[in-house]
Amino acid sequence: MTYSYTQISQYLRCPRSYRYRYLDGWREKDTRSSMVFGRCFESAVSAYFSKQDPTHVLFKEWGSYREAQLEYAKGDSWEKFLQQGIHLLHLFAQHDRVRIRRPQKNLQLKTVRGLGSGNEFIAYIDAVGELDGQPCLIDWKTTSSRYPEEPQGLMALDPQLICYSWISGIRDVALVVFVRKHLPEIQYLRTTITDEQCKEFSQLVESTVGQIETGQFPPHSGIRFPMNGCTSCSHLGLCLGNQQFVDSKLIRRPGASDLDWLDQLAD
Numbered sequence: 330m331t332y333s334y335t336q337i338s339q340y341l342r343c344p345r346s347y348r349y350r351y352l353d354g355w356r357e358k359d360t361r362s363s364m365v366f367g368r369c370f371e372s373a374v375s376a377y378f379s380k381q382d383p384t385h386v387l388f389k390e391w392g393s394y395r396e397a398q399l400e401y402a403k404g405d406s407w408e409k410f411l412q413q414g415i416h417l418l419h420l421f422a423q424h425d426r427v428r429i430r431r432p433q434k435n436l437q438l439k440t441v442r443g444l445g446s447g448n449e450f451i452a453y454i455d456a457v458g459e460l461d462g463q464p465c466l467i468d469w470k471t472t473s474s475r476y477p478e479e480p481q482g483l484m485a486l487d488p489q490l491i492c493y494s495w496i497s498g499i500r501d502v503a504l505v506v507f508v509r510k511h512l513p514e515i516q517y518l519r520t521t522i523t524d525e526q527c528k529e530f531s532q533l534v535e536s537t538v539g540q541i542e543t544g545q546f547p548p549h550s551g552i553r554f555p556m557n558g559c560t561s562c563s564h565l566g567l568c569l570g571n572q573q574f575v576d577s578k579l580i581r582r583p584g585a586s587d588l589d590w591l592d593q594l595a596d
């Protein structure tokens with residue numbers, strides 16, 4: 330089996346949800362505008378480093394969803410996303426704080442690591458380059474609100490950054506956060522992951538894979554009412570036996586689990 334960060338984190342969030350998604354093939358419909366836009370925007374960022382016109386790439390990629398039935402938050406629209414995306418690309422070029430040498434090699438890096446059980450873990454790292462002249466691993470994020478920066482040290486607890494540091498062996502890591510808001514903003518957040526954190530993450534992966542392989546899929550959203558994670562879970566309809574919820578959120582593709590690590594590309 331090939332595992333990814335998305336799979337492990339979904340299991341840790343709720344094992345039952347993992348079973349629905351990866352064993353039974355219930356996938357969330359690809360209608361979330363922010364998720365779709367994020368993928369298009371990251372293609373434009375890659376184009377920027379490959380000396381292509383990023384605005385053109387954004388327009389082309391996002392343009393293919395102009396008539397699609399995507400779900401937009403209140404006040405959002407296809408045009409607004411495009412406008413914010415173009416603004417962010419210009420801002421990114423103006424700041425000029427990130428360098429990626431040999432972009433063909435150092436963007437969307439496929440990294441594979443063997444697990445003790447004969448399985449493997451795969452990650453696609455957004456970029457390896459420099460932020461303000463300092464070498465680091467970089468993860469792009471597009472979001473509608475700023476990432477919290479306080480208290481100091483918070484970033485080093487980010488499980489996805491720890492995962493990428495563990496699999497790549499690169500301890501200096503950064504998030505470049507493209508914030509879509511009224512006045513678009515880019516956050517450049519860097520931190521260092523310790524060897525101890527990577528060792529602990531490795532143990533977490535091994536124990537999680539062990540639980541998956543022994544078929545442990547109890548339902549638990551982890552948080553009590555009113556912060557119940559079930560309310561935002563795409564599999565809620567299956568747990569409630571509510572067909573209307575199932576039809577509105579999910580699509581079933583049984584037998585696709587061997588390729589589920591590809592989800593990593595959508596993060």
Ligand code: SF4
Nearest residue numbers: 343346548559562568
């Ligand atoms: S609705 Fe709650 S219990 Fe059911 S899969 Fe989702 S998070 Fe788990």
